[in-house]
Amino acid sequence: MKKKKNRGMLLGSIGAGKSTLTKALLGEEKQAVKTQALVYNDWIVDTPGEYTENPMYYKNIMATSLEVTHVLFIQDATKKKTIFPPGFSTGLNKLPIGVVTKADSEKADVERAVKQLRKVIPKGPIVITSAQNGEGLAYIRDLVGFNKLEEMEAYAKDQASDELLFNETLYK
Numbered sequence: 001m002k003k004k005k006n007r008g009m010l011l012g013s014i015g016a017g018k019s020t021l022t023k024a025l026l027g028e029e030k031q032a033v034k035t036q037a038l039v040y041n042d043w044i045v046d047t048p049g050e051y052t053e054n055p056m057y058y059k060n061i062m063a064t065s066l067e068v069t070h071v072l073f074i075q076d077a078t079k080k081k082t083i084f085p086p087g088f089s090t091g092l093n094k095l096p097i098g099v100v101t102k103a104d105s106e107k108a109d110v111e112r113a114v115k116q117l118r119k120v121i122p123k124g125p126i127v128i129t130s131a132q133n134g135e136g137l138a139y140i141r142d143l144v145g146f147n148k149l150e151e152m153e154a155y156a157k158d159q160a161s162d163e164l165l166f167n168e169t170l171y172k
């Protein structure tokens with residue numbers, strides 16, 4: 001794969017599947033282990049779930065976001081709850097991408113996860129993925145290559161795929 005200058009930071013709760021997704025996106029075979037600190041891996045910055053779960057770390061998230069072009073908000077499809085505060089993505093001035101993980105799981109409720117992400121990302125793409133079967137991964141790689149929200153929007157609409165949505169809230 002071509003080396004990218006663009007970079008994405010992954011945010012999401014403990015066990016949401018950030019590190020597994022990182023490895024799948026980078027084509028690594030090894031199983032993910034618990035993330036203890038920021039991990040810079042090629043074009044991905046993986047974070048420990050604690051960063052998103054504990055507001056004490058928000059300062060770290062803000063600081064790290066300065067080093068990336070995109071922030072990926074990871075929502076576990078098997079979890080009823082979301083830990084992102086509403087509109088969380090608008091507080092970080094970076095291109096947002098919503099990612100639903102574990103779509104393959106029998107416990108997955110993809111619709112619920114998408115609904116949760118719509119509240120976090122008022123305007124931006126949402127990708128439905130599974131690190132296990134590779135679903136949606138190519139869309140993430142492509143989206144991180146764009147430098148404008150409008151470009152991501154045009155791409156998402158062009159793909160016309162059930163695994164790639166573009167959210168636009170109709171009210172302000």
Ligand SMILES: Nc1nc2c(ncn2[C@@H]2O[C@H](COP(=O)(O)OP(=O)(O)OP(=O)(O)O)[C@@H](O)[C@H]2O)c(=O)[nH]1
Pocket residue numbers: 012013014015016017018019020021032033034035036047048049050101102103104105129130131132133
């Ligand atoms: N079924 C299924 N399980 C997954 C998938 N991705 C991750 N998991 C499982 O989810 C669990 C947590 O995955 P991690 O990638 O370590 O989660 P994380 O978000 O990096 O967690 P922290 O490092 O603690 O923040 C593991 O048991 C994975 O096997 C997936 O696509 N499908």
Ligand SMILES: [Mg+2]
Pocket residue numbers: 018019020032033034035046047048049
């Ligand atoms: Mg991890």
